[in-house]
Amino acid sequence: MAKVTIDGQTIEVADGTTILQAARMIGPEVAPPTMCYYSKLKTSGGYCRTCLVEVSKGSEKDPRPMPKLVASCRTTIMDGMEVKNMTSDKVIDARKGVVEFLLLNHPLDCPVCDQAGECQLQDLGYEHGSAKTRTDFERRTFDKIDIGNKIQLHMTRCILCYRCVKTAEQITDGRVHGVLNRGDASEISTYIEQAIDNDFSGNLIDVCPVGALTDKTFRFKSRVWFTKPVDAHRDCDKCSGKTVVWYKGEDVLRVTGRKDQWGEVEEFICNTCRFDKKKTSDWTIEGPRAISHQSVISANHYTKMVKPRELTLNNIKTIALTEGENK
Amino acid sequence: MSKKILLEHIDVPGIETLAVYREKGGYASVEKALKTMTPDAIVEEVKKSGLRGRGGAGFPTGMKWSFLAKPEGVARYLVCNADESEPGTFKDRYLMEKIPHALIEGMITSSFALGANTSYIYVRGEYFYIIKILEKAIADAYAAGWLGKNILGTGYDLDLYVQAGAGAYICGEETALLESLEGKRGNPRIKPPFPAIAGLYGCPTVVNNVETIAAVVPIVNNGGDWYAGIGIGRSTGTKLISASGHINKPGVYEIEMGITVEDFIYSDEYCGGIKNGKKLKAVVAGGSSVPILPAEMILTTANGEKRLMSYESLADGGFATGTMLGSGGFIVMDETTSIVQNLHTFARFYHHESCGQCSPCREGTGWMEKILHKILEGHGTLEDVDLLWEIQRKIEGNTICPLGDAAAWPVASAIRHFRHEFEEYVKNPSAIKDVKHYHNMHNLVTA
Numbered sequence: 001m002a003k004v005t006i007d008g009q010t011i012e013v014a015d016g017t018t019i020l021q022a023a024r025m026i027g028p029e030v031a032p033p034t035m036c037y038y039s040k041l042k043t044s045g046g047y048c049r050t051c052l053v054e055v056s057k058g059s060e061k062d063p064r065p066m067p068k069l070v071a072s073c074r075t076t077i078m079d080g081m082e083v084k085n086m087t088s089d090k091v092i093d094a095r096k097g098v099v100e101f102l103l104l105n106h107p108l109d110c111p112v113c114d115q116a117g118e119c120q121l122q123d124l125g126y127e128h129g130s131a132k133t134r135t136d137f138e139r140r141t142f143d144k145i146d147i148g149n150k151i152q153l154h155m156t157r158c159i160l161c162y163r164c165v166k167t168a169e170q171i172t173d174g175r176v177h178g179v180l181n182r183g184d185a186s187e188i189s190t191y192i193e194q195a196i197d198n199d200f201s202g203n204l205i206d207v208c209p210v211g212a213l214t215d216k217t218f219r220f221k222s223r224v225w226f227t228k229p230v231d232a233h234r235d236c237d238k239c240s241g242k243t244v245v246w247y248k249g250e251d252v253l254r255v256t257g258r259k260d261q262w263g264e265v266e267e268f269i270c271n272t273c274r275f276d277k278k279k280t281s282d283w284t285i286e287g288p289r290a291i292s293h294q295s296v297i298s299a300n301h302y303t304k305m306v307k308p309r310e311l312t313l314n315n316i317k318t319i320a321l322t323e324g325e326n327k
Numbered sequence: 328m329s330k331k332i333l334l335e336h337i338d339v340p341g342i343e344t345l346a347v348y349r350e351k352g353g354y355a356s357v358e359k360a361l362k363t364m365t366p367d368a369i370v371e372e373v374k375k376s377g378l379r380g381r382g383g384a385g386f387p388t389g390m391k392w393s394f395l396a397k398p399e400g401v402a403r404y405l406v407c408n409a410d411e412s413e414p415g416t417f418k419d420r421y422l423m424e425k426i427p428h429a430l431i432e433g434m435i436t437s438s439f440a441l442g443a444n445t446s447y448i449y450v451r452g453e454y455f456y457i458i459k460i461l462e463k464a465i466a467d468a469y470a471a472g473w474l475g476k477n478i479l480g481t482g483y484d485l486d487l488y489v490q491a492g493a494g495a496y497i498c499g500e501e502t503a504l505l506e507s508l509e510g511k512r513g514n515p516r517i518k519p520p521f522p523a524i525a526g527l528y529g530c531p532t533v534v535n536n537v538e539t540i541a542a543v544v545p546i547v548n549n550g551g552d553w554y555a556g557i558g559i560g561r562s563t564g565t566k567l568i569s570a571s572g573h574i575n576k577p578g579v580y581e582i583e584m585g586i587t588v589e590d591f592i593y594s595d596e597y598c599g600g601i602k603n604g605k606k607l608k609a610v611v612a613g614g615s616s617v618p619i620l621p622a623e624m625i626l627t628t629a630n631g632e633k634r635l636m637s638y639e640s641l642a643d644g645g646f647a648t649g650t651m652l653g654s655g656g657f658i659v660m661d662e663t664t665s666i667v668q669n670l671h672t673f674a675r676f677y678h679h680e681s682c683g684q685c686s687p688c689r690e691g692t693g694w695m696e697k698i699l700h701k702i703l704e705g706h707g708t709l710e711d712v713d714l715l716w717e718i719q720r721k722i723e724g725n726t727i728c729p730l731g732d733a734a735a736w737p738v739a740s741a742i743r744h745f746r747h748e749f750e751e752y753v754k755n756p757s758a759i760k761d762v763k764h765y766h767n768m769h770n771l772v773t774a
């Protein structure tokens with residue numbers, strides 16, 4: 001066991017835990033945002049750099065601070081480590097830079113993007129980004145690629161988080177897609193325009209943090225916030241059959257995996273459940289889905305959304321001071 | 328008088344052949360090491376020598392070797408990084424082309440010291456003719472019994488392979504090199520674990536530069552103390568410098584660490600002064616990624632001392648007034664050079680070579696290149712210069728591998744020392760001819 005302090009809050013965790021996992025155990029107010037890390041996928045993370053944190057004390061044995069910001073998703077904790085996330089100006093500054101880099105070539109076609117409303121890049125931009133853009137160059141664009149009859153790849157929106165590559169690598173056989181080219185010309189693609197046709201390919205849609213991989217059976221059917229999610233299950237011989245079914249009126253518009261509070265699916269589901277079971281009679285309904293505070297469909301459901309910016313060091317100090325005075 | 332260790336026999340005709348190399352005392356280190364020394368004793372000598380990695384980072388080689396994990400029953404590997412792609416650096420090519428057996432000998436001795444029975448030389452893809460030279464040298468070494476099973480009857484086996492890269496600068500980063508060697512996409516790995524714990528095929532691995540491995544030969548022959556006596560302070564031994572740019576005698580020079588920069592540029596023994604009697608304007612001292620320094624700063628340190636060719640002296644003053652020895656790619660620029668134009672060339676290189684794994688480098692390198700192009704074409708504003716500074720600051724230190732830093736440092740140093748030149752480009756756009764708008768390459772390709 002090791003003790004780690006993140007933004008002033010201490011927690012004791014098992015050895016080998018990463019800073020990010022420890023922060024998530026403490027709670028969303030200290031957990032760094034992630035775009036590429038996915039707890040269900042091995043070796044994911046480290047690419048997007050949004051979860052950079054400052055290690056102000058290395059460990060009890062070696063208290064020296066780490067010279068650079070570190071990716072919290074890939075750095076394991078040491079006993080006595082002290083980490084600054086939202087309380088570090090350096091981190092906030094660097095994260096703002098990362099958001100700017102991620103949006104540099106992202107099309108911002110949110111009004112016509114199916115991911116809008118459940119897009120992690122939207123949330124990240126809202127919570128950590130700047131209000132205006134500093135670039136006037138053309139964005140890179142790609143043609144849409146068809147990677148099977150159920151999934152569309154819109155590479156222009158991709159932020160190269162590698163999640164879909166790791167998903168294909170780890171939960172399916174015979175991966176046919178990966179990253180081609182390099183630098184800002186690199187792209188997710190199948191070689192040579194092959195279809196992805198395994199039974200679990202639909203999970204690529206769920207893990208995609210942006211609208212690069214979308215469900216063709218749902219495309220342009222409805223904005224996410226006009227649909228109603230319910231937990232449902234069915235007997236499936238391929239997967240657990242535990243899903244979220246999204247209704248608009250009486251119609252089932254789409255089926256997805258169940259996502260936890262970090263936007264990560266709890267269990268990967270098969271393509272039959274996802275694409276072929278679009279009737280209420282296919283499902284045993286469990287009840288309404290608990291909605292994350294980050295979702296737009298949570299309108300009027302949430303109590304208060306804490307914006308991370310309100311938690312910066314100065315504000316924490318002021319709040320603490322006023323509380324003390326009141327006592 | 329120059330001190331030559333690695334290039335001592337460079338002028339001997341036929342030194343590239345095994346017979347002549349042997350005549351000149353070649354492979355003595357292998358005999359000495361395998362027959363009279365234990366692996367640990369060799370590591371100890373290398374530690375004593377103070378030899379530092381010649382690829383650019385300058386990490387003490389002996390220390391790197393002693394970090395190598397040695398679990399029972401797990402193979403260990405030595406990989407030679409011959410993916411020399413840093414603009415301005417060409418010393419490894421020279422060494423491998425002229426004296427290939429120096430590298431092979433170093434590989435055998437070093438592999439023995441590390442307990443590796445399979446070793447690789449990863450050569451830059453563009454050096455296709457070097458690959459042939461090395462393969463010939465390796466075949467000769469096999470035939471003469473320096474490689475293969477039971478070398479010199481000592482029971483030590485070593486197989487040595489040459490692997491060609493495919494033309495990516497990033498594969499010179501040690502973990503990207505290992506990925507590439509394993510046949511994967513050359514993306515740098517996230518560290519830890521370091522290669523010394525889990526490197527090639529997940530086994531403990533040491534990755535060393537060509538020059539570093541070649542330097543092990545004289546260290547084993549003459550002892551670590553002898554090597555430590557050469558050079559200055561913690562910069563021991565000699566260093567190969569690739570001198571290029573506006574000088575009278577460009578080429579590869581072996582210098583003893585500690586000669587003055589002024590000597591190196593102006594003496595007839597080395598660069599021979601600036602071409603056409605022009606004035607020195609700036610120097611990039613260690614390959615394109617290290618900070619560029621104006622003439623007065625490269626010749627003297629901030630406290631008025633003469634700057635020396637050594638790790639410490641070149642780094643004196645930090646990045647405010649200093650730079651780095653890096654890989655020894657010494658690029659000299661005379662008064663006619665446009666710093667902005669030169670920086671654009673560097674920025675284009677890093678944009679082209681970014682692997683695209685992590686966002687700051689993938690997006691930032693392209694952005695910097697576009698802004699520099701804009702300034703160069705006469706459309707820049709003063710805000711653009713500030714923005715450039717901001718972008719490099721957001722890249723530096725925030726990436727997976729040092730390519731982000733390598734892309735950021737030239738931009739930072741050019742603005743730090745030559746801001747007035749950027750402002751000139753911005754304020755007098757009419758002075759710049761042929762005004763064109765920047766075209767986004769990707770749009771041209773896919774539109």
